[in-house]
Amino acid sequence: MADPKKHASLFLHEDSLHEAVELLFFAYRDFTGVADALLAEHGFGRAHHRVLHFVAQSPGLSVSELLATLRITKQSLSRVLKQLVEQGYVTSKASGQDARRRELTLTDKGQDLQNRLAKAQQDLILSAYEQAEASSVDGFRKVMLGLIQEPLDRARFAAPAPQPRALRSKGSASVANRPLDRRR
Amino acid sequence: MADPKKHASLFLHEDSLHEAVELLFFAYRDFTGVADALLAEHGFGRAHHRVLHFVAQSPGLSVSELLATLRITKQSLSRVLKQLVEQGYVTSKASGQDARRRELTLTDKGQDLQNRLAKAQQDLILSAYEQAEASSVDGFRKVMLGLIQEPLDRARFAAPAPQPRALRSKGSASVANRPLDRRR
DNA sequence: TTTTTGGGTCAGCCATATTGACTTAATATT
């Protein structure tokens, strides 16, 4: 709205706003769908998958950090987390610094399942990337980022275009290895 | 995988596969979130929203068509559909051609709610479009389309680049006005 | 006439979410 020229060009795509609503519905339905069969084999659901994903990404994160990311209540998390811990997919050990905090990590068994779940979804994304042009990937990324409302969640994703060399470490230190935000 | 050159360029973006998984999670969470407050005011949930959306898009569609799109069972749909009909958001009348079929349409009340729900989500999408470059929208669209597994659902979206003139009618006959696929 | 189809319904189950209240242990504050 701020830049009238920009808005004018977007006006041409007004139908595409409606279309985008459906694209999100169908794409997300199928994106989650590819992991469901695998989860069902283990008697798990999507809630378990989300826990595995975020624990895999930030090993050692605490229960309250996980709660903030998932945006569910402690009671809701406790049920699935308890199953994952009891069945040996996740370990929960008290922190050295603060013994109240429980640091969550995946066991080998948990990592193995998470790897297979991630592969199923990443294969789908790869095939979508292959069907589009290479330039589409960056556009996809920018629009998706714009859909994320919560600034803290948006901050999880490194800036794409303007990358100060100082911030790029040698390894592929993507967002995957950065600790979650610990601010209250 | 078929084209090794293409794959090589995608290889550079391997981290982006992992990133895309999270983008989908957060973007979809916030995308659905903007409609939730409005739905809650009416005592409805996302299931009601989906019915309103698809009935609005294809007025007169049948129950079985809606079931196929939503991929839920008749029993699951019946609960929410019954509420929507009883509370005067949706009408269900027997078809002239085939009296077994019930043709679903929105009442003015239903259309009004659907308009407000759509606006909330479309405002979010517009703001995401504005934050990205204009070229990003097409990339977003192509990748999202590639994520849709079901060919019938993918066919809902008109081809973007190669548009045979014969298929383009005069009005803005977007996907919104095309009847749903009636194949089994 | 018989079968199939579209739609509806009853009954029960499961997964995932919610709120509210409470406990425990550890850390922080005063």
Add this chain to the structure above:
DNA sequence: AATATTAAGTCAATATGGCTGACCCAAAAA
């Protein structure tokens, strides 16, 4: 040292939105 706050866990009750299985009815098709 006493008190408050925090992180985590738990119990109980409730809601939503899925599911299966078993039916029924009426209309259309075979």
